[in-house]
Amino acid sequence: MFSTLRGRFLVILGAVALALGALFVHPEGEPAIKLGLDLQGGMQLALEISDPEGTMDPALKREAIDQNMFILRNRIDEFGVTEPIVQKSGDTRIIVELAGVTDEDRAKAVIERAAYLEWKLVRPTAEFATVLQRLDRIAAQHVDTMNLAAEPEAGDVAGAQSDLQRTFFGDTAAAGDTIAADSTGADTTAVDTATAPSAQELAAARAANRTPLSTRILDGAQGQGEFLVPVDEVDAVRRLLAIPEVRAALPRDAELRWGADVVASGTELYQPLYFLDREPFLTGENLVEAIPGRDAQFNQTIVSFTLDRRGGAIFDRETSQHIGDRIAIVLDSLVHSAPVVEGRIGRNGQITLNQAPLEEAQDLALVLNAGAFKAPLEIVEQRSVGPSLGAEAVQQGKIAGIIGVVLVLLIMVAYYRMAGVLAVAALVLFVLFVLGGLAGFGATLSAPGIAGLILSIGMAVDANVLIFERIREELAGGRTPRAATDLGFQHAMSAIVDSNLTTLITALILFQVGTGPVRGFAVTLSIGVIASFFSAVFVTRTFFLFYLDRKRTGEALSI
Secondary structure: OOOOHHHHHHHHHHHHHHHHHHHHOOOOOOOOOEEOHHHHOEEEEEEEEOOOOOOOOHHHHHHHHHHHHHHHHHHHHHHOOEEEEEEEEOOOEEEEEEEOOOOHHHHHHHHHOOOOEEEEEEOOHHHHHHHHHHHHHHHHOOHHHOOOOOOOOOOOOOOOOOHHHHHHHOOOOOOOOEEEEOOOOOEEEEOOOOOOOOHHHHHHHHHOOOOOOOOOOEOOOOOOOEEEEEHHHHHHHHHHHOOHHHHHHOOOOEEEEEEOOOEEEOOEEEEEEEEEEOOOOEEHHHEEEEEEEEEOOOOEEEEEEEEOHHHHHHHHHHHHHOOOOEEEEEEOOEEEEOOEOOOOOOOEEEEEOOOOOHHHHHHHHHHHHHOOOOOOEEEEEEEEEOOHHHHHHHHHHHHHHHHHHHHHHHHHHHHHOHHHHHHHHHHHHHHHHHHHHHHHOOOEEOHHHHHHHHHHHHHHHHHHHHHHHHHHHHHHOOOOHHHHHHHHHHHHHHHHHHHHHHHHHHHHHHHHHOOOHHHHHHHHHHHHHHHHHHHHHHHHHHHHHHHHHHOOOOOOOOO
8 A cells, every 4th residue: 555656645544534533523512622720720729637536646647648648540531531630739739720610519529428328227226226225325414505495386396106106195106107128128117197296295395304315316117227317406416426425335336327418208308317337248349340320210310239259258148138228328427328138148139319310420439439548638729710810811812923933844845845745735734633643542631741742743753854865875875866766765764763753752761750740741742743754654655656657757856
């Protein structure tokens, strides 16, 4: 194919088609060439280890910062931000720069999320009934100083009659209550509020400060170990459960965890509260992969997960021993679901997010795949970076590029005449190849990248100069135009290969060890070197062969 002009022009047209396709065929709403933070703006975050209790020494913080940086890079790469910068500032701070971020809240949520995943057994409701009596006695000693005796509105206490309420108010349950299984296998109850304790009764009990917790934590028969707290009482319950003596009164091997989502019962909203084993039987360390999606049967948003061999064996053992019980899926201390075990489960399972948008499942999957932080991070500083610096850099880059390219082209045409014109034509295609390469590889163009582009243009011109000078030498030695051209390209090849190869190796090293703008420069330079070699050795020679075929016999070569 390369031995004929037709074949050579077909190769060039194919390369042009690929470059144009990369530039003009891309997802709607996305630019052909992505711009870096300095050219389009974005957000900058400063993060530090969250250690409010001061239990971490400087050495532990330094170790956690290094580990968290690796996890952060993985998360941000999966998030799809173009050319992110994640670098350490001192020993205790991480700086993150995200170019072109439009949803800052979502980006912050992905970055801050601890993503600590646990599977825990849900404990029996009856066990918590006994515990709650003890918690009530202790909490009652503190409630006078906590301003919790606000009068509830009439609807605040509408809820299911429960075993716990019977403990304090007598047996008033209606016989018509029904229980059904929901899509996750958890028990749900059709609530009969006709015989539930009245608002006045509960208000009186609260006023007497006898049962500050049991009158706010309702067992709506939602299932084993799951309770409901009216949303306007959640803060009060949190404060009561935070009392050191109350926390100490819980069994050593048990804990209370809040549900992630608010649930509705009748016209009221409640926050679920779960009674769980303190220690998980399995954690996210055994997670191999998490994939977001939708449940085709129930149209729920889910995250399917796969465990490693050890995790699968543990999950199989635990589920086989607890058929009919519930297992809570706890993510970052919140219970996302607590399905009933209906059979043995091996390495594959799913986390149900109910009707949450698919985007939430995608974010959850990417943070689970990246792993949990070794220590929680908090954002201590946030800045919105405007593109003003980028606009200035672009303008200066345009001026410098235009002046430099125009001067080079004029010199080439004036000095090498027709050969210079052929080199300029090849140079135009070279620029198209570089831009197409940037778009095709999804590279990001930044101010250093513009510098790399201009440098690669200079290298392309330099290769042509080497070739033309060798052709002149052969012509001076009495060679015919065709022979001089062939020998000029042949003798210049070794110098061109050496210069391009050494530059390419340098660019690859910069890409490997550099970050952010340095990588942008390396990527642009690498694509430019490859395009420069192709345009100088192949495109320019094709144009020369075409020119020689059209030149009259005996006519001097214009070079």
